[in-house]
Amino acid sequence: MTATAPAEHRLPPAAYLRCYPRDPRGMQAHRAVLRRFAGRLGLPAPVIYLDNGVLSAGTRPGLQNLTTALMEGLHTVLLVPGRWVFSVDDQQAARSSGCSPTRDVGASC
Secondary structure (H helix, E strand, O other): OOOOOOHHHOOOOEEEEEEOOOOOOOOHHHHHHHHHHHHHOOOOOOEEEEEEOOOOOOOOHHHHHHHHHHHOOOOOOEEOOOHHHOOOOHHHHHHHHOOOOOOOOOOOO
16 A cells, blocks of 8 residues: 555645856756755655846746746645745845744744
8 A cells, every 4th residue: 555645745846946146057956955855745846936147126037937836726835945035135035935034934834
């Protein structure tokens, strides 16, 4: 008998990364960590949404594509390495992530 993941976890998780200035390697190390983390959670490899070389204050096509995918139900789990992907400003990052700026962010937020 094999265990199967709940239906909502059969969809691939999403992961968001943003880097400024542009990372010529496309944040490969961060991608690898997110893939390993997903595997530890028993999830498939995440679909990576990347804004490489994009300021947090500007238009972020990767984040826009992620938001659309989430609204369309393509992902039920979102992995991010930290709120810094949303903004280097703690208050703005907290607003973007939906987490309290004073709360220690863990795996659930």
